[in-house]
Structure formats: structure tokens, C-alpha cells
Amino acid sequence: MRALVQERQQQYPDKRVEFWCQDEARHGTKSVLSRTWMKKGERSCVPQSNGYSWLYVYGFVHPWTGRCDLLRFDSVDIASFNAALQLFKARVDPKNEAHIVLYVDNAGWHRSKKVVCPEGIELMFSLPYTPELMPAEHLWRPLKEGLSNRAWSDLDELRNALDTRCAWLMSQAALVSRTTFFHWLPKA
Numbered sequence: 091m092r093a094l095v096q097e098r099q100q101q102y103p104d105k106r107v108e109f110w111c112q113d114e115a116r117h118g119t120k121s122v123l124s125r126t127w128m129k130k131g132e133r134s135c136v137p138q139s140n141g142y143s144w145l146y147v148y149g150f151v152h153p154w155t156g157r158c159d160l161l162r163f164d165s166v167d168i169a170s171f172n173a174a175l176q177l178f179k180a181r182v183d184p185k186n187e188a189h190i191v192l193y194v195d196n197a198g199w200h201r202s203k204k205v206v207c208p209e210g211i212e213l214m215f216s217l218p219y220t221p222e223l224m225p226a227e228h229l230w231r232p233l234k235e236g237l238s239n240r241a242w243s244d245l246d247e248l249r250n251a252l253d254t255r256c257a258w259l260m261s262q263a264a265l266v267s268r269t270t271f272f273h274w275l276p277k278a
Contacts, residue, residue, distance in 0.1 A: 094191060094214070099196060102189040107209070110152050111193040111246070111270070113226035117180055117237065117252055118144040133238075143245045148174040149229045150192075156267030157182075158229060160256040162249070168199045172206050179208040186210050195224055215244040222245075230245050230271060233259050 098107045100189060146166045153175040161177055163170045175192075183190065190211045194200045196218050221227050236255045242248040259266065 092258060098164075098189055098212070106188045107191065108152060108188050109154075109191050109193065109275075110150055111224060111226035112148065112150050112178075113195065113224055113229065114197075115147050115149065115230045116144050116166070117140070117234075118242075119250065143248075146170070147248060147252065147256060148231070149226050149233075150178050151226045151229055151266060151270050153225045153243070153267065153271040156263030156265070156268075156270070158260055158263075158266050160229075160233075160260055162252060162256065166197075166199065168204045169204050171199045172204075176208055177209060179211055183210060189273065193224070193226075195221065196223065216246070225270075225272055225275070227261070228269045229266065232262070232265060 095107050146163050148161045148163060148170075149158060150160075159178055159181055161174050163174065178189070182188075186209060188210060192211055192215050193214045194215050195217060199205070200213065200215070205213070216224055233255055236258070237248075237251060239261055240251070242251070
């Protein structure tokens, strides 16, 4: 990554070059169960829901600093990805002072010829079938921790909780950096 960033810095000497990662996650009204601490001999009682409504979060992360931008959408498709790219660019670099190398996986909506990258964003694709190498993939665990062991009566209730949790995670730069910064990133 460092060599790529240095190469792009030579290509764009008047811009700041940044390396970001992106991934998507699905959150639904079906309950997600996780382990909880209980006193010895007691059993936990967790509400459950078998809902089938979904929301999607597009996560953008800068692993070195822990900055992240989380955007909620109703679907995952090419149109939503294009909209997410536009919003991300407007929120992270509104004055167009940076060239952003965005590391994404090989999802069909990332590779489509219909993807429209805003000026200043360059997509870089990960190796196929390697989610463990995607730093943005590791955003989802702390996000889901605050949403597990709960039942959602409807999509609006989930939407409010998800928005609150996303806002919390975006304010936790140290946690995000610890979670998403891989030891091999500077050496790659």
C-alpha cells in the first residue's frame, strides 16, 4: 500500500493521497444473538424476532487514523454504491483536495461498468475470497455488539438504533484504528 500511495503522490503532486477501505454489512429485524455474562446458575433470557426486513450500512474507514464514515441505505446495488461514493466524497473531501485510493472487495456492484467514481476516488480491488484481509470488514463487530440480543418490532426501530450506533462508532477513532489497522498495511 505504501508503494501505491507513493506512486499516486507522484502522479498527483498537488493533492493529498489517502488510502481508505470500504465494505457493506446487512442488518435486519431478525434477532442476532451473542454471548452474555451471567451469574453462575442463572440463564439469560433474550427476546427474539424472526423479521425479514433489512437495512445496509456502507462503511468507509481510514485504518491509520481510525476515521470512518458509515452510511445507511435500503439496498446493496450499483445505484446505492454510486450514491455512497458520492456522499463519502462530499463528506470526507468536499474541497477536492485529496486523491483517495479506495480498497474494495470484488462484489459485482463494485466491478460493474455502471459504477461512477467521483473525481478524486480510485477503486482498488482486493484479492478474491479474502475477507480477512479487508480492514473495513472489521468495522462490523463493534457496530453489531450494540445491536445484538434485542428484538426489533419494525424497521423504523432498527433504523433508529442503527443510526445511533453508527454515530457512536464514527466518534470512536481509537477503537476503529485498533480494529482495522493491520500490521502489514504499511509494509504492503
